[in-house]
Amino acid sequence: MLLIFLISLSSEVNANNKDQIINKLKDTLNLNFDFEQNINGKIEFGNCTIQYPKKMFCAYEKENKVIVSNGKSLIIKSTSSYYRYPLDKTPLNFILDKNFLLKKISNLNEEIINNSLxxxxxxxxxxxxxxxxxxxxxxxxxxxxxxxxxxTAVTLLYSVKSNQAVNEKIFNTPSQN
Structure with a gap:
């Protein structure tokens, strides 16, 4: 009987996490954060603004690098290169789509990592x-x-602020020059 109670309590805690995450995400119009990105051991830092749906502007600390999504294209521009990708061909297409995330999360099981994530x-x-x-x-x-x-790309977010005033112009894709 105790085992059934503990399993039931664990399920309620998990459902509570999921429900609270869903509610918080529903209320989020945009996010601003500092980030650390690790792509195959190359670590970069910067600041990003995400505005749902599917807009993003990230400025990296070094290399004069920016990444911009206007909702359709993803531009990666540095002093030495310029790349344009269809957003729907990248994983960011899903990460920047709040409605997609809400639908998926509501149907997925969560995993608790180190009692903190x-x-x-x-x-x-x-x-x-x-x-x-x-x-x-x-x-x-x-x-x-x-x-x-x-x-493999791992992006960690710090100093996350939500629903801040955002200048829409930052989501205009930069030119190749």
Missing amino acids: VKFTIKENGQLIEIFFDINHHNLIGWQTKDIYQN
């Missing part, structure tokens, strides 16, 4: 995306994907 694993169109939330505040705090070159 809630992880959801999404498999979509041959892509594997792991999304991480803080167990205490239910904020999005990172993701792990494979990029278009099959490199």
